[in-house]
Amino acid sequence: MDDIKIFQRFLKDVRHLRDFEYFKHLDHSRINRNKRRQICKVKPRRPRFNPMEEMNEIEFRKKYRYTKENMRRIIEIVRDDLEVDYYEPMKRNQVPIDLQILSAIRFFGGTEHPQLTAMAHGVSLHTMAKITRRVAAVLSSKASRxxxxxxxxxxxxxxxxxxxxxxxxxxxxxxxxxxxxxxxxxxxxxxxxxxxxxxxxxxxxxxxxxxxxxxxxxxxxxxxxxxxxxxxxxxxxxxxxxxxxxxxxxxxxxxxxxxxxxxxxxxxxxxxxxxxxxxxxxxxxxxxxxxxxxxxxxxxxxxxxxxxxxxxxxxxxxxxxxxxxxxxxxxxxxxxxxxxxxxxxxxxxxxxxxxxxxxxxxxxxxxxxxxxxxxxxxxx
Structure with missing residues (x-):
């Protein structure tokens, strides 16, 4: 019985030795190059477009159908409800609440093709559809007021x-x-x-x-x-x-x-x-x-x-x-x-x-x- 145990330990030591020999002969420079290449592929994320800051008043009114001041009022009215009713898909896409409201109202204005509206706010058309429905649902819940x-x-x-x-x-x-x-x-x-x-x-x-x-x-x-x-x-x-x-x-x-x-x-x-x-x-x-x-x-x-x-x-x-x-x-x-x-x-x-x-x-x-x-x- 003791001989069997000694033999099993010997086999385990042999496996460890083989693993060590394999690691010694690996091309570490190639591995490091691949890692650097993968790191380079991850580009820093550009900050999202902020129309309240990057558009002048006339351009903003044309696209969003409200003045900036009145748009801020709408955002204040809707923001809290959207934060409470925050769906999981939106969390993954990381679209800020203010930008959701802005993109939905620009979509409602129909001043351009929906795909252009989605691209302008850095989201897909699929995400744009989800955002507009959520914003519409929150707004419609306040209809009685x-x-x-x-x-x-x-x-x-x-x-x-x-x-x-x-x-x-x-x-x-x-x-x-x-x-x-x-x-x-x-x-x-x-x-x-x-x-x-x-x-x-x-x-x-x-x-x-x-x-x-x-x-x-x-x-x-x-x-x-x-x-x-x-x-x-x-x-x-x-x-x-x-x-x-x-x-x-x-x-x-x-x-x-x-x-x-x-x-x-x-x-x-x-x-x-x-x-x-x-x-x-x-x-x-x-x-x-x-x-x-x-x-x-x-x-x-x-x-x-x-x-x-x-x-x-x-x-x-x-x-x-x-x-x-x-x-x-x-x-x-x-x-x-x-x-x-x-x-x-x-x-x-x-x-x-x-x-x-x-x-x-x-x-x-x-x-x-x-x-x-x-x-x-x-x-x-």
């Missing part, structure tokens, strides 16, 4: 006065305008990790309630399958704002709508075939008072170019993005941000589908409008 109808009596009175100042039309507390946004649905199964594969396109239907100061006060977002053939009236009938008016939350106040909507006791549309001067005066006042809603929509689309192009992703991510853009628009209006020139001729807004209500020519709702015209626009 920035997108809301007036709640107090003083707020309601102030809003009605701002509308009445335009063309002396009383009781108006908002104007309804509708449009569509294209959505390219993302194919999760065909996602390669380097580019976003898409399969089919949807039209997302939007309904805004705007005030006289071009702010969005209410927002409804729906897919076509939720709506009937008469898209515009159906979209309004399903909206939360209609329910709130039917519950008398805004008793004694009215909304204005265009010809695509059906007249009701709280939603007044233009008279299609005016028969007297009073109805002509009403239509003129309606047109002037309704105009801020059209301008609001066009200001919004011009500031955020992706709304006139195409959103990419799921319907849920599209809702977050649209809501976030409405919130950002309201911030710009509140801060009087001059980054888009409001004096440039605006494109003419046209409703998606003109759908006229069927039935009797004079309904109970139209009688309410007729009484309103007789009271406030009588030519006698």
């Amino acid at each position: 920035y997108i809301r109808m007036p709640a107090t009596l003083s707020e309601k009175e102030r809003m009605m006065r701002s509308f009445q100042y335009l063309s002396n039309m009383p009781q108006v507390i908002g104007a309804v305008v509708q449009t569509t946004v294209r959505l390219q649905l993302e194919n999760r199964g065909g996602y390669s990790g380097t580019e976003l594969a898409a399969t089919n396109e949807e039209l997302v239907h939007l309904q805004l309630v705007a005030d006289a100061e071009h702010k969005i006060r209410d927002l409804d977002i729906r897919l076509p399958e939720e709506l009937g053939h008469n898209t515009a009236p159906e979209l309004f009938s399903l909206s939360r704002i209609k329910e709130r008016f039917e519950q008398n939350e805004f008793r004694g106040r009215i909304l204005l709508g265009n010809e695509s909507l059906s007249c009701s006791h709280f939603l007044f549309t233009p008279v299609r075939n005016p028969k007297n001067k009073s109805e002509d005066l009403y239509n003129q006042a309606h047109s002037v008072t309704y105009a801020p809603a059209v301008k609001c929509l066009n200001y919004w689309i011009r500031r955020f170019g992706i709304l006139s192009r195409e959103l990419l992703g799921t319907f849920g991510s599209a809702k977050h993005t649209i809501t976030a853009l409405a919130l950002l628009h309201n911030m710009a209006m509140e801060w009087n941000d001059p980054s888009i020139d409001s004096d440039i001729s605006l494109p003419i807004y046209k409703p998606n589908i003109f759908c006229y209500a069927n039935g009797a020519t004079i309904s109970e709702e139209q009688r309410n409008r007729n009484e309103f015209i007789k009271t406030h626009f009588s030519s006698n």
Whole structure:
């Protein structure tokens, strides 16, 4: 037994000796050269582009759609929530929070191809998509603070006065305008990790309630399958704002709508075939008072170019993005941000589908409008 143990130790010593002989004959100079070559391949990382410091004010406003001062406000509002909700992929990419917000808003502006936006901020298109969705989700979570109808009596009175100042039309507390946004649905199964594969396109239907100061006060977002053939009236009938008016939350106040909507006791549309001067005066006042809603929509689309192009992703991510853009628009209006020139001729807004209500020519709702015209626009 002792002889066996001695022999095993001898074999182990032989193996150690062979290892030592192999190490002696190695080309150490070659190993050192390979190590130096590997070290040389690791280039020092360049500091990331900082647009707040490296771009002048005019250039910054053109690319980011806000002044630097207002952009700092947005960053302060969003930063803490992004730091709390910090996903693991973003940690690996090491994109600073401020740069995430800046890149997302530049992407929303649609001033250039998304690939150029990603390259300008030192990220891939894949990472850019993740960043924009995260920023949009955080912004949309704050919607109730920035997108809301007036709640107090003083707020309601102030809003009605701002509308009445335009063309002396009383009781108006908002104007309804509708449009569509294209959505390219993302194919999760065909996602390669380097580019976003898409399969089919949807039209997302939007309904805004705007005030006289071009702010969005209410927002409804729906897919076509939720709506009937008469898209515009159906979209309004399903909206939360209609329910709130039917519950008398805004008793004694009215909304204005265009010809695509059906007249009701709280939603007044233009008279299609005016028969007297009073109805002509009403239509003129309606047109002037309704105009801020059209301008609001066009200001919004011009500031955020992706709304006139195409959103990419799921319907849920599209809702977050649209809501976030409405919130950002309201911030710009509140801060009087001059980054888009409001004096440039605006494109003419046209409703998606003109759908006229069927039935009797004079309904109970139209009688309410007729009484309103007789009271406030009588030519006698």
